[in-house]
Amino acid sequence: MKSELILDVQGLTTVFRMEDGSEIKAVDDVSFNVKSGETVAIVGESGSGKSVTAMSIMRLIPNPPGQIVSGKIHFEGNDLLSMSEEEARAIRGNKISMIFQEPMTSLNPSMTVGRQISEPAEVHSMITSQKASQMSQSLLDAVRIPDSADRVSSYPHEFSGGMRQRVMIAMGMSCNPKLIIADEPTTALDVTVQAQVLHLLKDITYKTNASLILITHDLGVVARYADRVHVMYAGKIVESGKSRDIFNSPQHPYTLALMNSIPRLSNQKKEKLKPIRGNPPDLSKLPVGCSFNPRCDFAIKQCFHEKPTLTTNNRYQSKACWATINDK
Amino acid sequence: MTNDKDLLTVRNLVVEYFSNQRPLSGEKLKVRAVNDISFGLKRGETLGIVGESGCGKTSTALAILKMIDSTSGEILFDQISISSLNKRKFRPLRQKLQMIYQDPFGALNPRMAVRDIVGEPLKAHKKVRNRKDYDSKIDETLEIVGLSREMGKRYPHEFSGGQRQRIGIARAIILKPDLIVCDEPVSALDVSIQAQIINLLEQLQQDFNIAYLFIAHDLAVVQHISHKVIVMYLGKIVEMASREELYESPKHPYTQALLSAIPIPSPDLEATREIKMLEGEIPSPLNPPSGCSFHNRCPLSKPECTKNSPKTTKITNSHSVACHLYS
Numbered sequence: 001m002k003s004e005l006i007l008d009v010q011g012l013t014t015v016f017r018m019e020d021g022s023e024i025k026a027v028d029d030v031s032f033n034v035k036s037g038e039t040v041a042i043v044g045e046s047g048s049g050k051s052v053t054a055m056s057i058m059r060l061i062p063n064p065p066g067q068i069v070s071g072k073i074h075f076e077g078n079d080l081l082s083m084s085e086e087e088a089r090a091i092r093g094n095k096i097s098m099i100f101q102e103p104m105t106s107l108n109p110s111m112t113v114g115r116q117i118s119e120p121a122e123v124h125s126m127i128t129s130q131k132a133s134q135m136s137q138s139l140l141d142a143v144r145i146p147d148s149a150d151r152v153s154s155y156p157h158e159f160s161g162g163m164r165q166r167v168m169i170a171m172g173m174s175c176n177p178k179l180i181i182a183d184e185p186t187t188a189l190d191v192t193v194q195a196q197v198l199h200l201l202k203d204i205t206y207k208t209n210a211s212l213i214l215i216t217h218d219l220g221v222v223a224r225y226a227d228r229v230h231v232m233y234a235g236k237i238v239e240s241g242k243s244r245d246i247f248n249s250p251q252h253p254y255t256l257a258l259m260n261s262i263p264r265l266s267n268q269k270k271e272k273l274k275p276i277r278g279n280p281p282d283l284s285k286l287p288v289g290c291s292f293n294p295r296c297d298f299a300i301k302q303c304f305h306e307k308p309t310l311t312t313n314n315r316y317q318s319k320a321c322w323a324t325i326n327d328k
Numbered sequence: 329m330t331n332d333k334d335l336l337t338v339r340n341l342v343v344e345y346f347s348n349q350r351p352l353s354g355e356k357l358k359v360r361a362v363n364d365i366s367f368g369l370k371r372g373e374t375l376g377i378v379g380e381s382g383c384g385k386t387s388t389a390l391a392i393l394k395m396i397d398s399t400s401g402e403i404l405f406d407q408i409s410i411s412s413l414n415k416r417k418f419r420p421l422r423q424k425l426q427m428i429y430q431d432p433f434g435a436l437n438p439r440m441a442v443r444d445i446v447g448e449p450l451k452a453h454k455k456v457r458n459r460k461d462y463d464s465k466i467d468e469t470l471e472i473v474g475l476s477r478e479m480g481k482r483y484p485h486e487f488s489g490g491q492r493q494r495i496g497i498a499r500a501i502i503l504k505p506d507l508i509v510c511d512e513p514v515s516a517l518d519v520s521i522q523a524q525i526i527n528l529l530e531q532l533q534q535d536f537n538i539a540y541l542f543i544a545h546d547l548a549v550v551q552h553i554s555h556k557v558i559v560m561y562l563g564k565i566v567e568m569a570s571r572e573e574l575y576e577s578p579k580h581p582y583t584q585a586l587l588s589a590i591p592i593p594s595p596d597l598e599a600t601r602e603i604k605m606l607e608g609e610i611p612s613p614l615n616p617p618s619g620c621s622f623h624n625r626c627p628l629s630k631p632e633c634t635k636n637s638p639k640t641t642k643i644t645n646s647h648s649v650a651c652h653l654y655s
Contacts, residue, residue, distance in 0.1 A: 045518040045519055045520060046518055160609050162609050163609070190380035190381055190545070190609075190610065191380060191545060191547075191586060191589045191590060192380065192585060192586060192589045192606045192609075192610075193380075193609055193610075194589065195588075195589035195590075195591075195603070195605060195606075196605060196606070199605060217518070217519055218591070219519070219593035220590060220591030220592055220593045221591050222593070223591055223592065223593045223594055223595045223597075223598050224591035224592075224595075224598045225591075243595045244595045244596065247593060247594055247595050247596075248595075248596065257520070258519060258520060259593065261519065261520055261522070261523040262519060262522070262523070262548070262593060263523075263526070263548040263549050263551065263552035264548055264592060264593060264594075265547060265548045265551060265575065265587065265590060265592055266592050266594065266597055272527060272530070273523035273526055273527055273552065274523065275520070275521070275522075275523035275524040275526075275527055276520040276521075276523070276524075277524075279488045279490060279491070279521070280488065280518050280520065280521070295520075
């Protein structure tokens, strides 16, 4: 793949200050990049730092209690983190847009759908308000909402969950973004609608050659839509690589354990699931060394006193782990 | 598919809800959440119910537990018709009929210690003679679900989601029920924890011969745990089959679309899979389509489908489908 880098995140660390004065690292030294036109998935469970990573890229971390303490986020060559708020605002919602998880609460209930869709474009002075309604209508067509001419003047409560998520996508597309960050875009939707919305998102990014960061906990969604994957655990990327490589030969014990613990439609035989023992990590009391060590089947001595760093072990796949997996 | 040996038999169950009166016309809107469904469940078996929101799966569960009134139809539990029982007469049966809830955060009283949450059914049904008996039953149950005696003294907020679900399970099994209704028991949990809970439920079934009515939208989880599966759409059963038959040869176009909508965690399989995408969304149950309620989204719909509601056709002894393609 010889396409240019559109986003390059280096050593991003975002902390949150707790009420008792302690700090937790929600995102801990995370580096990854996104090439133009590709779909990159960030997978992880709750508390893994996937959403905070997205919010950090958008510079939407509420401060206090949160703060980006180090790292660089280069978007089209410019560091987002060293920009003024004004400069960042010119990019946010314009060249980078975000689609949130909750279509029910992310829309303004007292504003027509059409106004909301064209708002980003108006704010970024790309169009005049006369043209706005026309644009909203064609975006509604693009996200395949029927009767777009009538629907532009509807309010969000008149729409179903799936349609609201389509409206969110239309809003995200209104400025022709280069990068779309979708944070669990379909978690709140029914299965058949989820498939429609993801297909639409993938289709639209393909047509506009935009890049997509897909944040999800669903490994199936990753397998179906992502080109590359970053697996996060306790604020760190523990494994990254091409989807195919990650699924066919997971190198990190957490990735492997996750794959073994989920029931799959393709498994016709009734086998016992292999759960990951223990509980998800508590960021305020992480173990010394690798954060996954209490739950790991392959941990060696080193894992209990030294933090592993992400190293590339072949051309595409990298992992942050001291141990070697010997799959029985 | 109902017979004498079933632990639970549901015959022609209908559940209707009424909305508030409209201000001008004064008419009341009626929603048929469950529309004439019948099925049976044997001891020690798991029956999975899948479907999307508004399909009636939760209403079915609540009607079986008599937590809502059924409009018509019959529910037999251990050969006793419970639909006609009043609260007082139903109470002794209720111990044998328990429920595990979806939200492990909302289902536990935050002001009660875990021991008391788990032991409450013992008190409610006057199942213990003295304190010692009460304590030992709780300790035994906590151990079965993988919690320590020490943990029993703590409060729900001190536990993670998976542990809270274990507490909910402990409360459900302490009276040694015959049937547990599990309403989306793992969907609120992290992926790495789901397998722990599923394995625990399977273990309990083996050890105590409990039957589960397992309600979920995740077809992969249902496939894993169920012996028999029901697929519901807008209040009706569209397909019912053994686990193997349903997943290997789904008949109803809706079942096929549902299965194909779920991505499989394997890029190689996904690349070669034919995906049947459904158009549109689930219609409002206030105003269901005429004829077959799936016809407006069905890729194979025929003129007949818009007129008549399909009858249930038997494909094999353990597989039936309600679709005009097969009648």
